[in-house]
Amino acid sequence: MEVETNQLVQTIHDAPERIVYVSAGAGTEALSNLLGVAGATRTLLEALVPYSKAAFDDFLGQPPAKYVTERTARLLAGRAFTRARWLDAAAHPVVGVACTATIITDRPKRGEHRAFIAVWQPDRLVEYGIHLNKGHRDRSGEENLVSRIILNGLAEAMAVANPLPLSLTEADRLVVNTYHFGEFARQLNRGELAYFGVTADGRIRHKNVNPQALLSGSFNPLHDGHLELLQVSAKLLGHPVAFEISAQNVDKPPIAPETVVDRMAQFAGRWPVYATNAPTYLEKARLFPNTVFVIGFDTAVRVLHPRYYQNSVTQRDAALSEIASQGCSFLVAGRQDENGVFRDGEQLKVPGTFTALFRPIPAEAFRKDISSTELRATGQRGSR
Numbered sequence: 001m002e003v004e005t006n007q008l009v010q011t012i013h014d015a016p017e018r019i020v021y022v023s024a025g026a027g028t029e030a031l032s033n034l035l036g037v038a039g040a041t042r043t044l045l046e047a048l049v050p051y052s053k054a055a056f057d058d059f060l061g062q063p064p065a066k067y068v069t070e071r072t073a074r075l076l077a078g079r080a081f082t083r084a085r086w087l088d089a090a091a092h093p094v095v096g097v098a099c100t101a102t103i104i105t106d107r108p109k110r111g112e113h114r115a116f117i118a119v120w121q122p123d124r125l126v127e128y129g130i131h132l133n134k135g136h137r138d139r140s141g142e143e144n145l146v147s148r149i150i151l152n153g154l155a156e157a158m159a160v161a162n163p164l165p166l167s168l169t170e171a172d173r174l175v176v177n178t179y180h181f182g183e184f185a186r187q188l189n190r191g192e193l194a195y196f197g198v199t200a201d202g203r204i205r206h207k208n209v210n211p212q213a214l215l216s217g218s219f220n221p222l223h224d225g226h227l228e229l230l231q232v233s234a235k236l237l238g239h240p241v242a243f244e245i246s247a248q249n250v251d252k253p254p255i256a257p258e259t260v261v262d263r264m265a266q267f268a269g270r271w272p273v274y275a276t277n278a279p280t281y282l283e284k285a286r287l288f289p290n291t292v293f294v295i296g297f298d299t300a301v302r303v304l305h306p307r308y309y310q311n312s313v314t315q316r317d318a319a320l321s322e323i324a325s326q327g328c329s330f331l332v333a334g335r336q337d338e339n340g341v342f343r344d345g346e347q348l349k350v351p352g353t354f355t356a357l358f359r360p361i362p363a364e365a366f367r368k369d370i371s372s373t374e375l376r377a378t379g380q381r382g383s384r
Contacts, residue, residue, distance in 0.1 A: 005033055008151055008164055013039030015158040018092045020084040021047040022076050023150075024056055025068065025101035026115050030147035045087045045094075061270065068102045070116050070127055070177075074201040076100060077118035077125065078269020085265065086381075095157050096120040096268070099150055103132065104139040115146040118202070119153045122265045123182030123258075125202040128153055133171035149174070179204050181264065185257035188247055188275055194287055195276040197242070198264055213241040213292040213331070214274065214284070216299075218249075221381065222266040225368035229333050230271070232366040233294045236331065241294060242272040248279040250308060280308070281328075282319045290327035297335040297343045300358060304350065320354050333361045 001009075012034070021031060021044060031047055034040055050056040057063045060079060064072040081096025088094050101115030113132040118125060128149050132142055145166065152163040168174060184196040184204055196206040215230055226243075234241045245263055247255045255263075260275050267273040278284040281293055281303055295303070302308055309315035323329075334344030345360025 001033060001036055004162075004164060005148075005151070006037055008155060008160070008162060009033050009037040010039065011160045011162070012151070012154055012158060013037060013043045015043075015160060016092055017043070017095050017158050018045050018084060018088045019043055019095045019097055019154065020045050020080040020087065021097050022050065022059065022080045023048075023099040023101075024050050024076075025099070026103050026143050026146040027099035027101065027117075027150050028147075029143050030099075030150040033147065033151065045084055068100050068114060068116065070118075070129055071201045073098055073100050073116035073118040074120075074125060074127055074203075075269050077120040078200065078202060081120035081268045082266065082270065093121075095154065097150065097154055097157075099146065101146055103142040103146065104137075113142060115149070117146070117150050117153055119157045120202065120268055121157055123180070123185075123261050125179040125181070126153060126156065127177050127179075127202075129173075129175040129177075131173040131175075133169045136169055136171065145172075181261045182257065185247075185260045185264075185275065188260065188277060189254075189257045191277065193277075195274055195278070197272060197274040198267070199272045200267070200270055202268070209274075210288055211242045211244075211272075211274065211291055212239045213237055213294060214244040214288065215241055215294040216244040216246065216284070218252075218255075219243065219245060219263050219266060222263075228368050229294065229366055232361065233292075233331055233333075236361065236365070237292060240272075241292075242274060243267060244274045244276060244284070246276050246279050246284075248277050250279045250302075280319075281330075282323055285323040285326040285328040288328075292329055292331055294331045294333065296333050297345065297348070298337070300330060300332045300345065300348055303330070304348065317351065317353070320351075320357060324354070324357055329356075330358045331361060332358055333366050334363050 034044055050059045060075055076098030077096045080098050084094035084096055097119050099115060099117045103113050113134050115130050117128040130149055148164045148166055155163050179202050181198060187193045193206055196204055197209060198204055230241050247260050264273050264275060278287050306313050306316050309319060332345035334342055336342050344363045348358055350358050
């Protein structure tokens with residue numbers, strides 16, 4: 001190992017971050033470097049090399065449209081990141097790093113040689129795309145360059161100085177993009193944004209977005225009940241459902257930007273999630289017209305209670321009328337109350353004028369007696 005590489009890896013090992021490392025097609029030299037310097041157990045939680053399609057698809061949770069693209073690298077890094085969160089019981093800062101590549105093999109390739117690397121942290125995602133000067137290097141040369149980019153990406157994520165030099169030719173093309181979730185959360189906190197979303201592959205969406213359905217909650221933590229409700233709702237509605245976290249809440253203090261990004265991080269590589277400044281469903285309807293809001297029975301009771309409308313039935317009815325006029329509606333899941341009684345949407349006391357606004361999910365389609373409050377109280381973890 002070169003002295004400069006050894007020194008950089010040693011500095012990486014001395015940083016507090018813990019990582020899950022995933023590489024396919026290239027990047028094994030970087031992994032070897034990480035393992036070859038004393039202290040790897042302080043850095044590496046897990047390393048995977050899903051070379052076969054079956055292994056790749058299994059780790060990703062689905063077959064990608066294409067295996068070597070920026071999007072696929074981001075999805076892999078998101079999965080690595082959520083895996084790192086799950087494995088690190090000591091709650092160190094964690095990083096998911098992934099590489100998907102096609103470089104020289106023992107048979108000629110028609111297309112370009114390229115690699116895409118993504119490094120996912122709670123507050124940001126950085127992607128590196130290297131399009132290689134085909135024919136200029138042998139396999140070890142291409143592997144070395146890709147691995148140097150990976151180590152430099154890790155070093156940047158850990159705020160480590162002295163990155164490795166890259167011997168790039170004029171025909172090599174390195175593109176770097178950063179998706180800064182933390183900055184958008186701060187803008188949301190300052191009231192400069194009404195919302196922003198993070199897709200499963202880490203892209204940020206903050207304007208001209210109208211999700212077809214939203215499942216709102218605090219997700220502290222995200223658990224299997226939320227995930228099963230998402231799947232059941234999507235099946236009943238016939239279209240995708242996204243998650244939504246409100247940084248402002250009717251009954252609770254505002255959520256700090258760092259808490260917003262930490263909770264959004266639970267969805268990395270798996271599902272789209274939005275953060276909004278809309279504490280009420282009337283405000284959500286104004287923000288996202290023609291959206292179905294997936295809610296639990298307890299939330300539906302609050303939506304219908306005059307207490308949340310200055311104790312005015314008239315104001316409540318006006319709000320529900322506006323929600324309907326925005327083309328929005330509610331899909332209501334059953335919930336077990338504090339007395340252990342399961343209550344579903346059929347038991348809601350909905351004023352006759354608004355019956356069509358609330359569609360119940362049958363108990364036989366969904367029932368999951370689990371809550372984030374209970375998990376926190378008993379010290380249990382959420383979904384992985």
